[in-house]
Amino acid sequence: MKKKRILSLIVAATLGASLIACGNTSSGEVKEGSDKISAANAGEVIELTNVSYDPTRELYVAYNELFAKHYQEEFGKTVDVTQSHGGSGKQALEVANGLEADVVTLALEGDVQVVADAGLIDDGFTSEFDVDSSPYTSTIVFLVRSGNPKKIYDWNDLIRKDVGVITPNPKTSGGAMWNYLAAWYYFEQQGQSEKEILDSIKKLYANVVVLDSGARGATTSFVENKQGDVLIAWENEAFLSLQEYPGEYEIVVPSVSILCQPTVAVVDEVAKKHGTEDVAKEYLSYLYSDEAQEIEAKNFYRPSTKSIYDKYVFSTDSNTITEVPSDGKWINDNITLTDINHFGGWKKARADHFADGANFDSIYEQ
Amino acid sequence: MNNRRSVIPGFGISLGITITILSIVVLIPLCSLVVFSAKLSLSEFVYTVTRPRILSGYFVSISTAFIASVVNVVMGLILAWILVRYDFKGKRFIDGIIELPFALPTAVAGISLTHLTTTNGWVGQIFYKLFGIKIAYTRIGITVALIFIGIPFVVRSVQPVLEKIDIQYEEAAFILGADSRTTFRKVIFPEILPAIISGFTLAFARSIGEYGSVVFIAGNTPYETEIAPLLIMSELQEYDYSAATSIALVMLGISVIILSINAVAQGIVSKRVNGKA
Amino acid sequence: MELRKENKVLKYVLVTISFIFLGVFLILPLIYIVITALKDGIAGYVNAVSDEYAIKAALLTIKATVFAVIVNTIFGISAAWLITKYAFKGKKILSTFIDLPVTVSPIIAGLIYVLTFGRQSSLYPILDSYGIQIIFAVPGIVLATIFVTFPFISRELIPVLTAQGSDEEEAAALMGAGTAKIFRKVTFPHIKWALLYGIVLCTARAMGEFGAVSVLSGHLRGKTNTLPLYIELLYQGYDFTGAFAASSILVVLAIVVLILRLVIEKRGQKELDLNK
Numbered sequence: 001m002k003k004k005r006i007l008s009l010i011v012a013a014t015l016g017a018s019l020i021a022c023g024n025t026s027s028g029e030v031k032e033g034s035d036k037i038s039a040a041n042a043g044e045v046i047e048l049t050n051v052s053y054d055p056t057r058e059l060y061v062a063y064n065e066l067f068a069k070h071y072q073e074e075f076g077k078t079v080d081v082t083q084s085h086g087g088s089g090k091q092a093l094e095v096a097n098g099l100e101a102d103v104v105t106l107a108l109e110g111d112v113q114v115v116a117d118a119g120l121i122d123d124g125f126t127s128e129f130d131v132d133s134s135p136y137t138s139t140i141v142f143l144v145r146s147g148n149p150k151k152i153y154d155w156n157d158l159i160r161k162d163v164g165v166i167t168p169n170p171k172t173s174g175g176a177m178w179n180y181l182a183a184w185y186y187f188e189q190q191g192q193s194e195k196e197i198l199d200s201i202k203k204l205y206a207n208v209v210v211l212d213s214g215a216r217g218a219t220t221s222f223v224e225n226k227q228g229d230v231l232i233a234w235e236n237e238a239f240l241s242l243q244e245y246p247g248e249y250e251i252v253v254p255s256v257s258i259l260c261q262p263t264v265a266v267v268d269e270v271a272k273k274h275g276t277e278d279v280a281k282e283y284l285s286y287l288y289s290d291e292a293q294e295i296e297a298k299n300f301y302r303p304s305t306k307s308i309y310d311k312y313v314f315s316t317d318s319n320t321i322t323e324v325p326s327d328g329k330w331i332n333d334n335i336t337l338t339d340i341n342h343f344g345g346w347k348k349a350r351a352d353h354f355a356d357g358a359n360f361d362s363i364y365e366q
Numbered sequence: 367m368n369n370r371r372s373v374i375p376g377f378g379i380s381l382g383i384t385i386t387i388l389s390i391v392v393l394i395p396l397c398s399l400v401v402f403s404a405k406l407s408l409s410e411f412v413y414t415v416t417r418p419r420i421l422s423g424y425f426v427s428i429s430t431a432f433i434a435s436v437v438n439v440v441m442g443l444i445l446a447w448i449l450v451r452y453d454f455k456g457k458r459f460i461d462g463i464i465e466l467p468f469a470l471p472t473a474v475a476g477i478s479l480t481h482l483t484t485t486n487g488w489v490g491q492i493f494y495k496l497f498g499i500k501i502a503y504t505r506i507g508i509t510v511a512l513i514f515i516g517i518p519f520v521v522r523s524v525q526p527v528l529e530k531i532d533i534q535y536e537e538a539a540f541i542l543g544a545d546s547r548t549t550f551r552k553v554i555f556p557e558i559l560p561a562i563i564s565g566f567t568l569a570f571a572r573s574i575g576e577y578g579s580v581v582f583i584a585g586n587t588p589y590e591t592e593i594a595p596l597l598i599m600s601e602l603q604e605y606d607y608s609a610a611t612s613i614a615l616v617m618l619g620i621s622v623i624i625l626s627i628n629a630v631a632q633g634i635v636s637k638r639v640n641g642k643a
Numbered sequence: 644m645e646l647r648k649e650n651k652v653l654k655y656v657l658v659t660i661s662f663i664f665l666g667v668f669l670i671l672p673l674i675y676i677v678i679t680a681l682k683d684g685i686a687g688y689v690n691a692v693s694d695e696y697a698i699k700a701a702l703l704t705i706k707a708t709v710f711a712v713i714v715n716t717i718f719g720i721s722a723a724w725l726i727t728k729y730a731f732k733g734k735k736i737l738s739t740f741i742d743l744p745v746t747v748s749p750i751i752a753g754l755i756y757v758l759t760f761g762r763q764s765s766l767y768p769i770l771d772s773y774g775i776q777i778i779f780a781v782p783g784i785v786l787a788t789i790f791v792t793f794p795f796i797s798r799e800l801i802p803v804l805t806a807q808g809s810d811e812e813e814a815a816a817l818m819g820a821g822t823a824k825i826f827r828k829v830t831f832p833h834i835k836w837a838l839l840y841g842i843v844l845c846t847a848r849a850m851g852e853f854g855a856v857s858v859l860s861g862h863l864r865g866k867t868n869t870l871p872l873y874i875e876l877l878y879q880g881y882d883f884t885g886a887f888a889a890s891s892i893l894v895v896l897a898i899v900v901l902i903l904r905l906v907i908e909k910r911g912q913k914e915l916d917l918n919k
Contacts, residue, residue, distance in 0.1 A: 049863060057880055084862040085876070089603040096605075097761040099779040099861040114605060118762065169586065172603040210503050210585040211592075213600070216879040224883065225484045227503060244881050356606065364419065364588045372729045374812045376822030380728075383721040384737070387714065391789055392740060395755035402758050441664050444657050452654050460661065462905050466669050468844065469897030471851030471871040474890040477878055478672040481679075488675070489667065514668050546650070568745070575748025578853035578871075595750040595854070602754070602858075611758065614751045621746040625739055 045078045046071075046279055051101035053088035053111075053174055053262070054216040055237045059299040060105075066295060067286055071279070079279060087214035088174030089114075095267060096120065102271045102280045107174025107215075109133075109263040110346035116265075125265040134261035135287035136301035139337060140175075140182040142252040143222065143231040143238040148320065150229040154254050155186035157230075159203035164228035166210055168218040170354055175215035175260075177354060179232040182258040184353075185338045189256055202363040223249070234260070239300035242324050251321040259337040302331060399618070403611040414612045419588055420597055424616070427594040430505055431573035434512035435520075438569050439562055441513075442520025449521075450528045464522065467515050472578030479511055480583045503585030508593065511583045512573040519572065520565035527561040528554075563631040571624040575617065676894055679887035691888035699865045700873035701892060703781070707856075707869060708849040711788040715845050719796025720838070724830070726797075727804035728812060738801075744793040752790045753858025756783055779861030784869060787855040792845045799841035800834050807833050836911030840904060847900045851893060 052060060064081040071079045084091065084099070088107035095101045096118035104121075106112050109132070115121050126132050144152050150163055158165055168176040183204055187197040209228045212218040215237060222231035223241050230252075231238070238251045264287065266280040286292055293303040297312045314329035324330060343349040353359045406414060414420070448454070449461055467475065483490040483501035493499045501507045531554060539549045577595040585591040594617055601610035681688055691697065722741055726734060744752065760766060760777040770777065777783045815825045853871040860867040868876065870893055877886035 051861075054879070082866055083864045086862055087603060089605075090599075093603060093605055094779060094861055097757055097763070097778070098767065098776070099863075100776065169600065172600050208587065211587050213581070213586065213596075213603075214879075220879060220881075221503075224881075225480060225502065226486050227484065240881075354604075356604070356609070361419070372809070372813075373816045374728050374809060374822075374825065375816060376724070376826070377729050377731075379822065380721040380725040381731075383717060384725050387718040388722075388737075388740060391714075391786065391793060392744060395759045395790075396743075398758040398764065399751070399755050441661075445661050445665075448654070448657050448661055452658065454654070454658050456662070458905070460665060462901050463665065463669055465844070465847065465901055465904065466673075466897060469847035469851060469900050470672075471853050471874070471890070471893050473853040473871050473875050474676065474851070474893060475672060477874075477886070477890070478675045482671060482675055489671070510668075514672075517665075517668065546653075571746035575746065575751065576854075577748060577750045578857070595748045598748075598750050598754065599858075607758075607763070610754065614748075614754055617748055617751060621743065621748075622739075625742055625746055628742075629735070629739065 045080050046276065047080050047082065047274075048103070048276055048279055048283060049082045049084070049101045050103050050105060050283070051084045051091050051095050051099060052105040053091060053107040054085055054214045055175070055234050055240070056105065056262075057083070057085050057216075058240065059236075059296065059301065062295050062299065063287070063292060066291055067283060070286060070289075070291070071282065075282075079283075081283070085216075087168075087172050089172055090214075100270050100274070101267050102274060102276045103264065103266050103284055105262065105264045105284075107260070107262050108177065108346060109261065109340070110177075110350055111174055112263045112265050113346065115267060120267050120269045121265050122268045126263065128266070129264065129284055130288055131304045132261055133263050133265060133284075135264060135284070135292070135304055136262065136296040137304065138235045138260045138262070138301055139257045139335065140178050140232060140254075140260065141235050141238050141257065142254060143233050143241055144229065144250050144252055146248050146250060146322075148250055148252065152230050152252060153319070155183050155204075155256075156190070156200075158183070158207060158232075159200055161207075163207055163230060164209040165204065165207040165230055165232065166212075166218050166222045166228040167208055167232040168212045168215050170360055172213040173215055173218075174262075175234050175237075176218075177349075178234075178258055178260045180353065180360065181340070181343060181349065182254075182256070182338075183232075185258060185342065186254065186256050189336075198359060198363060201359075205363055235302075236300040239324060239330060242321070246323060253319040253321070253332050253335050255319075256336045256338065259339040261340070297331075298328070300330060396618075399611055399614060402607060403615045406608045406612060410608075411612050414609045415616045419592070420594075420613060422589045423592050423594040423597040423613075426505065426508070426590075426592060427574050428620075430508040430593075431512055431570055431576075434509045434516055434573050435566050435570040437509075437513050438516040438520050439566050442517070442524060442565060442569075443558075443562065445521045446524040446528055449525060465518050467517050472515060472576065473582070475514055476511060476579030476582035479514060479579065480507070483507055483510060483583070502583050503587075503591065505591060507583040507585070508580055508591060511579040512576060515576055515579060516569035516573050519569035520562065523561045523565035523568070524558050527558050531557050560631045564628050567624050567628040567631065571621055571628075574620060574624075673894060676887050676890050679883060680891040682887075683884045687884055688888050688891075691882075691885040692892055694885070696865050696868070697870075697873060697885075697889055697892075700868045700870045700889075703784070703868070704850055704870040706781070707784050707788045708846055710785045711792055711849045712842055712845050714789050715792055715796050716838070716842060718793070719798075719800055719841060720834075722797040723800035723804055723834075724826070726801055728809050741794045741797055744790050747790075749787075749791060749852065749854030750858060752855040753787055756786055756790075756859055778859050779863070780867060783859040784856050784867060787859050788849045788852055791852050791855055792848045795845040795848065796838065796841035799837045799844070803834050803837040804830070836907060836914070839907045840911075843900055843904045843907065847897060850896055850900075 050060060060083055067081070068079050071077060088111045092106055092111035092114040095104055095115045104112055104115055109126060112121065112125060116125060129135065142152060144150065152158065152163060157163060167179045170176040170180045183201060184197060187200045192200065210221040212221055215234060218231060219233060219237050219241060221227045223245060241249050242251060264284045266277065266284060271277040271280045288304065290305065290308065293305045293308045297303045297308055303309050309331065312329050313331045313333050314325060316332065316334065319334060321332065340346055340349060351358065403411065445464070449457065480502050482488050485491060485494040485500060490501050493501055499506065501510060535553050536549050539553050544552065575595060580593055581596060584593060586596060594613065598610050598613050601613065726738055757778055758764060760770065760783065777786065811829050812825050815829050851871060856869055857872060860869065860872055862868060862872060870889060874886050874889045877889060
């Protein structure tokens with residue numbers, strides 16, 4: 001009797017195990033996918049995964065099409081790019097945890113560094129491609145409701161008591177870190193001491209109505225759910241809102257802001273495993289081609305190629321933009337930009353401002 | 367083996383299957399949670415889980431979940447009552463949609479509730495214009511979302527018990543001179559109390575951990591509308607695994623406590639049932 | 644007489660309160676979803692729901708649901724059988740562990756699998772050497788779905804089996820029937836309806852899971868995006884019509900499931916009455 005019982009226990013265990021194996025048939029498919037990639041040389045479809053941050057959705061839809069065409073013409077192979085979007089920090093973490101991205105195109109160098117720290121990207125990724133591996137840049141501007149009812153023109157208007165601010169959480173969003181640093185730079189330029197700056201920043205965040213976890217969520221809160229009076233946003237997000245909701249919003253360019261350099265990198269370990277190193281490299285370097293730079297500019301990212309950048313610049317004294325210019329010239333050069341080096345690079349900026357117990361946490365202490 | 371032998375065969379196989387699946391799906395993964403938070407020393411652990419912002423996160427989660435569950439107890443009781451005791455038009459319809467919050471994805475529920483309750487949403491503007499009350503992006507909004515997801519629990523645990531109560535007892539009480547309020551308090555309420563507790567604890571436990579619907583409606587302001595599950599997410603996004611797992615472990619502890627309360631309540635139920643039989 | 648009268652007033656009050664409550668909390672959101680989904684007209688709606696990625700997401704959701712239901716059915720039957728037919732040590736702990744997943748936050752559910760199968764886990768190199776990827780792939784989504792619906796079936800079965808007692812099974816066993824035969828001939832007819840009901844609940848909940856899956860999925864468009872995640876993606880891409888259109892697919896599925904539930908309950912009730 002006892003023996004029989006043990007026997008049936010074993011049977012049950014095997015049954016359980018085979019069940020798990022059953023559950024894994026789907027993982028078999030994933031594997032199949034990677035086999036496909038290594039078999040790519042035989043003229044099959046090459047699969048590439050690009051893990052990116054929130055606002056680049058539209059950009060990469062357009063770019064992936066361009067790249068697929070380019071690759072077909074140049075190398076005679078079909079490339080199918082799978083996209084993933086989300087808060088930059090979250091995306092970086094997932095890649096570090098095993099999300100198999102061949103390339104990452106994240107909001108800031110600091111997030112790519114997280115993937116590198118996990119041992120997935122070889123050192124020196126910032127010099128792998130031109131201009132610090134940032135094929136396009138952006139900056140931080142304000143989006144206000146039509147007619148600018150609250151008369152918001154610069155950063156110091158954001159700390160007025162009657163103003164409701166929307167910005168995402170710097171702890172979870174790359175864009176929000178840029179927002180925070182740009183504000184910091186403004187108050188610093190006003191000659192405030194560090195304590196005074198912290199105080200101003202504290203007032204600013206006290207005005208925040210919704211602290212979303214990502215840039216896109218913040219935009220949705222502002223434009224769709226009509227929260228707050230001003231959205232601190234990526235320039236490209238702000239222009240997209242103007243385009244999607246004509247006549248409802250205006251962009252206000254503050255006197256100073258920050259040059260945001262989203263960083264791209266090949267995830268070397270994963271690409272090696274998939275046998276996609278060459279495609280991945282080509283995918284990212286083609287971002288610098290004139291055709292791609294045009295697409296980036298059309299999606300309101302500042303292109304890194306000077307000649308194309310100049311094509312999109314318009315000169316004006318006004319710092320309010322009420323509509324997407326019909327001639328397509330949208331880059332307002334009338335703005336002083338600092339960059340991350342001012343804050344001692346990402347490692348230092350993170351430690352000073354965004355780490356547990358650092359400046360950002362301290363402004364919420366009661 | 368201390369087991370009392372049953373004549374029914376198949377103990378081994380059912381034990382085997384149950385334990386195997388349970389281990390893979392629940393036990394082993396839960397162990398890794400403990401292993402990861404064990405990477406912190408005890409004092410670090412205590413510090414991590416008692417930071418003011420984290421404490422306020424528990425508070426927001428627990429208080430909104432509590433209020434929502436209380437509302438659900440009241441409404442659940444009323445719903446169960448009308449479904450069992452009354453006949454009216456649309457009864458089957460009401461009975462049918464009680465489980466809707468189960469079936470509707472929490473994210474969808476969150477999005478539509480947010481749209482309805484912002485200051486210019488269908489419902490939100492009424493409250494904002496008449497009473498100056500904001501619903502979305504406040505704790506009220508969180509509570510609304512939690513009421514939504516907790517609706518089925520109390521109804522479905524009270525309903526069957528109420529169905530079993532013999533109406534003769536009530537009639538007897540009435541004949542003996544008790545008014546209907548007394549009848550309810552003395553005859554019916556004690557019978558359904560364990561079921562209410564069990565429905566409440568389940569709704570409460572589910573609400574404390576709810577994420578999908580709440581993130582959309584909460585506003586996520588630290589100290590104001592930041593819920594504990596969101597804190598776990600944001601610790602994760604800050605690459606702080608041990609902090610995230612520590613908070614998760616505390617919440618798991620809360621779940622276990624709630625479940626134990628429920629188990630006690632269930633024990634009372636079965637004792638009563640057996641005592642009567 | 645007096646009792647009746649008082650009840651009538653009370654009845655109307657309570658019924659009205661119930662209708663208002665459910666109307667505001669359950670029906671209004673549904674109406675909102677449907678209206679927004681149809682904002683751009685029928686053509687826009689059809690367009691949105693027949694999008695390539697929407698279909699892929701729907702298929703993935705169905706796949707995860709089917710797997711979850713299969714595993715939970717096997718588990719639910721064996722666990723309910725084990726708990727109700729035998730006396731053994733640790734039974735209480737076992738049933739607590741079975742119930743635990745319902746009360747665990749979906750975020751924690753996702754997190755524990757990331758910790759167990761992610762790159763920082765000691766299991767990862769082993770799995771990786773076999774080319775098995777669990778998290779940020781379909782198996783992870785399936786696991787998360789199983790987790791959140793874990794006790795749904797066993798919970799429906801246990802009360803039925805408890806009420807029924809073990810006498811019939813014991814008699815059958817004494818007459819020499821094997822486990823499979825006892826289950827098929829004696830137990831199964833009793834639990835048929837409860838099992839179906841459990842499966843329906845499990846299906847409903849599995850389709851809509853968001854939190855746990857969102858932690859594990861990696862959000863690969865067309866690969867690991869389930870329908871709820873796809874809805875979030877559309878919602879954040881300014882495509883509100885699309886988001887609500889995709890939501891309406893889930894709403895319709897949910898309603899179908901609830902109707903199924905009613906039908907099952909009715910059939911079960913009928914059978915029960917016949918047996919009496």
